[in-house]
Amino acid sequence: MKEKIHPVYYPDAKVVCSCGNTFTTGSTRKLLKVEICSKCHPFFTGERRIVDAEGRIERFQKRYKLHNTKD
Numbered sequence: 001m002k003e004k005i006h007p008v009y010y011p012d013a014k015v016v017c018s019c020g021n022t023f024t025t026g027s028t029r030k031l032l033k034v035e036i037c038s039k040c041h042p043f044f045t046g047e048r049r050i051v052d053a054e055g056r057i058e059r060f061q062k063r064y065k066l067h068n069t070k071d
């Protein structure tokens with residue numbers, strides 16, 4: 001095995017969510033910024049909302065509408 005090729009591991013890495021929730025975990029980065037955590041994710045909160053990541057829902061709806069108009 002080669003020596004000195006592994007990244008530094010931080011056992012006390014801080015995770016910050018866009019909802020304001022913070023917690024610590026182990027990672028190769030000191031600070032992690034996330035958009036959704038277990039405090040605000042619809043699956044864990046029981047809410048019925050759609051989480052759109054980068055316009056995927058609109059792209060899917062566009063394709064579906066185009067597909068239906070051809071029939």
